[in-house]
Amino acid sequence: MRCFTYRNCGFAWEVSRSLITADLSHSESRVQPEELLALISKELEELVRAADLDRISSKFKAITALFPYAARQERNGKNETLDLFLRAVRASKKRRFMWKRIIPPARTLLNEENHVSLKRAAILVSPHLQWRFSTNGNLIQLFAAAASAIPYTDEVGMSVVDTLLQIVSDDSVRSFVPVEMWSWLNKRPSLPPVCRGRRLASHRDVLQIVQAIGDVETLKSFLLLVWSEWNEWNELNEWNELNEWNEPDEWYRQSRWDRRDQRYQYSISNFSSLWDFTGIEMWRHREDLLQRLSHVLGRLDLGLWHLRLHNPDVSLGDIQRRKEQYGALQEVLLKVDMRATETLIREPLRSTIVFCLLIPADRHKAPLDVYVCNSPPVSIVACPGYTLCPFP
Amino acid sequence: MSTIYLRLEQISGDSDAIQLNRKPITTFFLWATRADILSGSQRFEWQSDTTRRRFLELWDRIHLANPAPAAIFLDALLRYVDVNHGRATECPGLEQSARAASFCLLGALPSIDSTSTAFKDIRKRYLAVIPRTANFEGLHCYYAINAIHATLVNNRPRRFFKWTGYQPNPQEHIFFAKTLAHAVHTRRNGKVPRWVLRFVIHSLSNDPQPPVPVIIDCLSIIAADLGCDVSHIGTAGLRGR
Numbered sequence: 001m002r003c004f005t006y007r008n009c010g011f012a013w014e015v016s017r018s019l020i021t022a023d024l025s026h027s028e029s030r031v032q033p034e035e036l037l038a039l040i041s042k043e044l045e046e047l048v049r050a051a052d053l054d055r056i057s058s059k060f061k062a063i064t065a066l067f068p069y070a071a072r073q074e075r076n077g078k079n080e081t082l083d084l085f086l087r088a089v090r091a092s093k094k095r096r097f098m099w100k101r102i103i104p105p106a107r108t109l110l111n112e113e114n115h116v117s118l119k120r121a122a123i124l125v126s127p128h129l130q131w132r133f134s135t136n137g138n139l140i141q142l143f144a145a146a147a148s149a150i151p152y153t154d155e156v157g158m159s160v161v162d163t164l165l166q167i168v169s170d171d172s173v174r175s176f177v178p179v180e181m182w183s184w185l186n187k188r189p190s191l192p193p194v195c196r197g198r199r200l201a202s203h204r205d206v207l208q209i210v211q212a213i214g215d216v217e218t219l220k221s222f223l224l225l226v227w228s229e230w231n232e233w234n235e236l237n238e239w240n241e242l243n244e245w246n247e248p249d250e251w252y253r254q255s256r257w258d259r260r261d262q263r264y265q266y267s268i269s270n271f272s273s274l275w276d277f278t279g280i281e282m283w284r285h286r287e288d289l290l291q292r293l294s295h296v297l298g299r300l301d302l303g304l305w306h307l308r309l310h311n312p313d314v315s316l317g318d319i320q321r322r323k324e325q326y327g328a329l330q331e332v333l334l335k336v337d338m339r340a341t342e343t344l345i346r347e348p349l350r351s352t353i354v355f356c357l358l359i360p361a362d363r364h365k366a367p368l369d370v371y372v373c374n375s376p377p378v379s380i381v382a383c384p385g386y387t388l389c390p391f392p
Numbered sequence: 393m394s395t396i397y398l399r400l401e402q403i404s405g406d407s408d409a410i411q412l413n414r415k416p417i418t419t420f421f422l423w424a425t426r427a428d429i430l431s432g433s434q435r436f437e438w439q440s441d442t443t444r445r446r447f448l449e450l451w452d453r454i455h456l457a458n459p460a461p462a463a464i465f466l467d468a469l470l471r472y473v474d475v476n477h478g479r480a481t482e483c484p485g486l487e488q489s490a491r492a493a494s495f496c497l498l499g500a501l502p503s504i505d506s507t508s509t510a511f512k513d514i515r516k517r518y519l520a521v522i523p524r525t526a527n528f529e530g531l532h533c534y535y536a537i538n539a540i541h542a543t544l545v546n547n548r549p550r551r552f553f554k555w556t557g558y559q560p561n562p563q564e565h566i567f568f569a570k571t572l573a574h575a576v577h578t579r580r581n582g583k584v585p586r587w588v589l590r591f592v593i594h595s596l597s598n599d600p601q602p603p604v605p606v607i608i609d610c611l612s613i614i615a616a617d618l619g620c621d622v623s624h625i626g627t628a629g630l631r632g633r
Contacts, residue, residue, distance in 0.1 A: 033604065036611035039620045047618075062617035065589050068596035069611065101590050104556070105597035 037081065040066065044084055048091045051312075056092045063088050064099040071109055071121040082121055089128050090192070098128040103139065110142040119146040124155065127162040127197060137176030140167060144178045157189035161225065165197030169206050182213055185221040191228070193310040199231045220285045224292050227329075229299040230311060232322045286337050293330045297323065396420060418460070459510030465497035466514055470521050473537070480528045480537070487532040494533035495567065498540050502575040515544045528553070535560075535568070542587050543575065553587070555594035562603045569595060569602075569609035576613050577622065584617040 044063070047056050056063075063085065070081040089098065106129060109122035123146055131140070147160045161184055168174045191198050200206075201222075210222045299307075300323050307314045400417070403409035410417070472483050472490035482490045504511045524545050528537050538553040560568065572588050592610040595602050602610075615622050 031608060031612075033607050033611055036608060036615055036622075039622065040611065040615050040618060043615070043618045043620045059618055061586065061589050062584070062614050065592045065596070065610075065614050065617075068593060069607070072596070072601065099589075099593075101593055105593060108597065108599070 037069075041081070041084055044088045048087050051091060053092065056088065060092065061099050063092075064102050067098070067102055067125060068105050071105075071118055074117050074121045075115055077117075082124070086124055089125065090194075098125065098130065100130045103129060107139050107142060110139070110146045116150050120150045120156065123147055123150060123163075124159050127159050127166065127195075129163075131163070131167050131170060131173055137173070140173065140176040141178065144181050147181075147184070152187070154189055157184070157187045158191060160184050161187070161189055162191060162195055162197035165201035165206075165225070168209060169197070169200035169203070171205070174209065179213070182210075182215070182218050185210075185218055185225060188221050188224060191225060193230045194313075195228075195230070198226050198228060202226045202231055202233050216285060220288060223289060227289075227292055227296055227326065229296050229307065229322060230314075232318070232325050233329075283337070283340065286333055286340075290330065290333055290337075293326050293333065296326050297330065300326070459504045459508070459514065462497060462500035462504055462514055463510075463517075465493050465500055466518060468493035469497055469537075469540075470517070473522070473531070473533075475522055475526050478523060478525055478527055480522065480526050480531055482531055482533075490531070491533040491536065494536040494540060498536050498543075499567070499571050501540065501543055502571065518544050539568075539572070539587070542585060555590055558591075558594060562606075565595070566603055566605045566609075569606040573609035573612050576616050584613060588613060589617065 047059070066081070066085055070085040073079070073081040106122050106125065109118045112118040123143070126143060143163065147156070150156060164177065164181055164184055167177055207222070210219050213219070300319055304314065304316055304319060307319065399413075403413055469490065472486045472493055474481050474483060501514075504514070518540075522541070526541070528534050528541070531537060535553070535555070535558055542553075568591070572591060576584050576588060592613050595606050595610050601607075612622055
């Protein structure tokens with residue numbers, strides 16, 4: 001396309017120009033970007049402070065449009081704009097907050113070879129992008145490369161894990177995730193109360209994908225991340241449930257809330273088939289998972305008021321459901337643990353050497369009742385009145 | 393002509409005289425504009441640059457909300473652009489004229505009240521020649537005419553034009569940003585159109601960095617959409633850049 005030249009416009013061009021600037025003829029002042037940025041910052045601060053979700057959501061396109069400028073400021077060493085932008089985006093608590101039109105600029109930032117700060121900016125906003133539109137997987141590859149190229153911080157870890165969980169919960173793009181990305185789960189960053197990735201990944205399909213990786217540590221990290229007082233286990237596809245346990249007509253006759261309750265009951269009844277922590281050698285992981293469940297249930301016991309301090313959307317019904325779910329899950333794990341113990345006790349001792357390290361029960365740390373090492377085969381059994389502790 | 397110029401010189405510093413002579417000044421201006429934009433290679437001859445500048449200053453003070461220039465620019469645009477079976481083409485050899493006309497029209501439109509009869513008349517004349525579903529791909533004035541189309545056609549098909557390949561030279565970029573910012577600041581209702589915000593995203597993402605006036609206009613568009621009161625600064629300072 002040829003460049004536009006003003007020779008052909010002549011006077012008409014100047015007329016047009018004068019039309020544009022006419023209403024400003026009274027003003028001789030020259031506004032600077034900093035002044036406009038101060039105005040925008042003030043408005044965003046107010047939006048964040050008021051926590052008016054509807055208003056923030058209605059401005060999502062304008063807020064998104066600020067991102068390229070915030071990233072450019074970050075490159076120049078001024079991170080206030082990006083911080084404010086991120087606060088506004090996080091305050092929205094909305095799924096897929098950022099406008100899909102931001103994906104091309106985000107791709108460019110992730111691909112910046114020489115500017116780590118730009119990559120960092122793109123990584124920090126990544127949980128708010130609409131990853132479904134990265135249909136060729138190139139964006140996900142860039143994301144993975146950029147994540148490994150920037151220094152690790154809690155904020156970066158949180159963003160990467162949140163994004164990773166979002167991507168794997170979407171069956172249209174999850175195949176593009178590189179295998180090495182899964183190791184990010186093992187960093188176990190603390191996810192925020194409102195975390196889209198954790199909520200979306202709390203379903204059976206994602207669990208099966210993580211199980212298929214075949215790494216127990218990754219599976220445990222995944223469960224430790226998604227089990228939270230802020231969300232419950234969900235079934236991904238209501239239509240699958242429909243086929244499994246209900247007739248369509250009956251399904252439609254039910255109210256939304258009835259369906260929801262039944263869905264959770266269904267989930268609870270199927271917990272035992274979801275986890276594979278039944279091996280005796282899994283005791284250490286069971287301990288970590290049981291500790292996590294105790295922590296979650298303890299937080300839920302603090303009540304609605306306490307949880308609403310961090311997330312006003314939590315309801316009493318949510319807490320009740322989560323208590324039921326995580327309580328049921330705890331029972332399942334305890335049963336598994338108990339079965340493993342029984343199996344071990346019933347099994348003839350195969351050990352060549354038996355070590356017993358007996359300590360008083362008051363120093364016992366639950367649930368270490370039995371420790372078995374298969375290679376070489378060693379079993380350790382506690383005497384009555386005593387319990388075991390791990391070897392130093 | 394010299395008498396007219398002399399008179400213009402005389403009244404240029406007198407506000408009351410300008411207001412009293414609004415109509416003749418407007419008539420002269422429109423005649424000059426029409427002669428300029430429709431004549432192709434022939435230019436309207438001004439006595440001197442000073443006279444021309446003085447006249448523009450006069451025009452600045454009286455033209456507000458005058459739809460006549462937009463009508464002239466629309467005439468020019470419709471003369472240079474043809475639509476066959478929904479596909480728009482430029483008359484051979486007149487591509488740059490079409491581009492100039494489209495830029496001028498884009499600049500003139502925001503100053504007209506969109507609820508006025510004049511605006512409706514412009515829209516009617518535009519739609520009589522260019523259908524709602526027109527495809528402007530391949531035109532030299534692709535971006536400007538799409539912006540005009542988006543401004544004039546309310547219920548246009550949901551087929552947005554892309555800014556992806558938009559790499560203007562700095563001067564054109566400044567003009568475009570200024571025009572859109574002005575359109576946003578003078579809008580009477582509703583939010584900032586999506587295509588304008590897409591322009592903002594595209595412009596601010598450009599590498600190398602766009603000129604400072606473009607950044608200012610883009611930020612002012614964002615501020616306006618966020619609901620900031622930009623009336624006291626608006627796009628002040630744009631003048632004279």
